[in-house]
Amino acid sequence: MSDIHHREIHHLRGTPRSAIRSVRRTHWQTVKDQKSVIQKLAAPLPRKKALQALRRRALAVRRHTTLLTRATFDWLSNYLRFILRSRHPFPVYAGSAEGNGIFPLESQCCIALAGDWGSGTTNAYKVGDAMRGWEPDYTIHLGDVYYVGSREEFDRYFLPEAAWPRGSRGSFALNGNHEMYSGGYGYFERALPQLGLQYKSKPAGQPASYFCLENEHWRIVSLDTAYYSRTLPFLELFDTYFIRLHRAQLDWLRETVFRDAKDLRPVLLLSHHNWYSAFESEYRRLGRELQPYLDKVFLWIWAHEHRFSGYGLSAPAGQGPAVRARCLGHGGMPVELGHHPKRERRLVFSDDRFNADSTREISAVYRKDRLGYCGYAVLLLDGPLLQIEYYDEDNTQLMVEVWENDGSAQPKGSLPVPPERLTKYGEWEELVS
Template identity: 30%
Template sequence: PALAEDNNRSRTMLVSRFRSVLEERQKNATGHRGLSPSGEAAADMIGVALEAVKRVEERSHVSGAFTRGPHETDLGYPLTVIEALAFSANLTELLGLKWKRDTPNGQNFIHFAHLVLTEGYGSAKSLDFYFRAIQYVSIAPVDLGWVNEFIGTALTYAVGGGLHAYRKVPKEGWGYDASFSVRALPDPPAGKPLVVGLISDWGCGTPASDAVLAALATHSPDVIIHLGDVYYSGTPAEQREFWLEPMLKTFGKEKLLLQVPGNHDYYSQGGAGFFEVIDDLRHQNASYFVLRGTHWQILALDTGLLNSVNLVPTDTMTFLTQDQASWAKQQLEFGKDNGLKTIMMSHHQLFSRGESVGVANAALNEAAFVPDELHGTYPWLWAFNTKSEDLPGNLPPDVHPAVNTRLLSQFPPELLEGVSAWYWGHEHANMLFKPYAGLERGRLIGNACIPVPKNLDRYATSNSIDAEPWGGYAETLPDSRIGTGDNFWNNAFATVTLDGPKATARYFELADKDATDGSGPTWGSATQYYEEEF
């Protein structure tokens, strides 16, 4: 009871701090109203977030009843219960929220509300169903646990002064130390090729994440790389429970366990949790790294840092800070000079066919990086001085390009020439692209745990992004698309087997199946949906 009281008190403090930050932001954003579409949208969205905070404050008496690991569930569950009850009683329509009821997701929320009413708020059945079918759903009706992203980001600024835990590349002479964070690819077991296991957007701590990891383990990978996003907001507890512990339990410490951060990993305490767990393992000393062998090198980048602001609705395109961009360029040139083939990896996509990668400039986002710049977390972001019109594609400032033109200007086609494939996540989907924007193989593998309702067309192109300068939308390879289960799009992962100069990439998917006892979706073993050599 003392602990619950303590939790309650710290949550109340947290929420009230969050509210004052939001109110401050609302004042600023209102000042931007009419000046820009992003200022307008920011003001609107902050208003909605303030509404949510008010609801948490009003309902605080129902929370604290239980905890499952980090504080996140403590906040997300009560809010989502209220929402599901309102939705099942048609009350959300009174608020003007016309969410579809006849979808797998809508049906799950109605079933959840029914369980809460019949089995009880804190019953094992209600909780279990929440973990299997509701938690992390981000298509309406949504899991309101996502409010933690905003709280995490707000606290980074309100308490942490807006500083991030990033570690820049050490200086060497006039440039940066190219030998920093480079290690050898491990030797495969005698007579066997090296297997690299790849997962992205996997840190949910749900039955789906457990199933994906178990399926990956059947391929006995020698190296396991997570391309980022531990949900909801990468707190130290979430990093430990949702990444480090399951990884160690499944693979043991002798396997090379690595990760690069996504946006979520930087949302709480400036990313302190991400660095805590990599320091525990000591398999990497930065949020970016190179694994170098005799035929191959893997270049993994931190694109999460400059996409870590989650208080405004318009993203600026993420890119690499100057230290890392210069370091990465040296790695690619080293590869070319030494006849190595390179596989790149990052959380964020170089391009998309269905989602915005952001715009070039947005005042609030840029302002959010000033504390780090003043502190010297990384060199000053002069990149923002280059305006949209002067970036590849030469698009007007309010256009969302299909290609992240800031990243593209850091990795122009001539630099990407020696790159065999670039793996990324961030979008909760899986797409294997035809050559596009100077990249031979763009590989999106971003759905390792997030439940994406199957009625959503995941392969649809977006009207709000401009793909014209690159000859239209990026296309997927024939017969390379994943399927759906009873409720959601399949979760997926990949393995890349390195055998001398030959790489074989295999792509696997897991479908959800409704349990007969009504306890919600279950995940079995994986099946391969694509294979390629490069």
């Protein structure tokens, strides 16, 4: 548990958002290496050596073909082991004042955030070190430990002391779709007991995959949008409909978090999945389920897409109220450039900067790929003021937004440092207006 493990960035390139393909990726490198051996064996030889090598070639190709077939069967066995396994039971809060999922937050504190971080790449560890440099009071992971969030992957790429940065007062992790591809056992049974608030210098454990941190001025509501990511075999390829909130979580929102209709503290909403997107799939069922509370949400930060982007007030057609959003899914996965907006969603910016170091690292395998920067965010709470700062893996400051609680559910926002380094799609003021 003390040592971290490293993955080459090209191993994570193009990681799919489906259980069948993600489990397949656990065997991908072995199969790829075996294919390269076959290609070398099939290369032309000088004529005088051809006859002597023919039998040797045939035997070698047969042997490696057998290994490839065996790897395929290993993957299929692994996939069926994961996909046919029962989903881990959904932990719920007892409902008492001491165990209702709402945790007190200091008036002044620092919270570091990153999403899709559990990859084991050099970029992820750079982000982790940068977050650690803030000496945050709390850290929150927005979900996804690759490839399938198994116990072994948490032990290798997330839980070691030198891996995911821990807050001095507590650390939390949201559930991601990749965690659920193995049934959620690594996340619920291995990770959560080692997270949560610090108690006598030790983590007290994170009781559930959803929680609320609050103080006199702000509420940070963090939801599990990934529990139903894994469905019946192959159906997860069409998972936009299946992504929804567990009934117990909806009850918790209604009966505990938003029970007092007169509570006007602004809500910062955190989740793994995105409600809307200008680039990829939208999970609109989430917006329908959260519709009664969206007028209290001044900002929604999600992950899932491996990019850093920002939106003004937006909502899919026929849904609402509109909500501002930031996509923070670039914590450690390869940020593949060249994707253009597909739909109108009041996209204001996206980080399309070229990262020469990451591109150079991946070019030995994928010569035409161009990669961008990973990064993270820091929340600085100071009474009625909330400052959110966004940085890349090199600790370059990209944007600063400041929110002031004026007694309403929608605080006043300003941009002392607009994201001028990034690709602009709309007016900067849309981010806070």
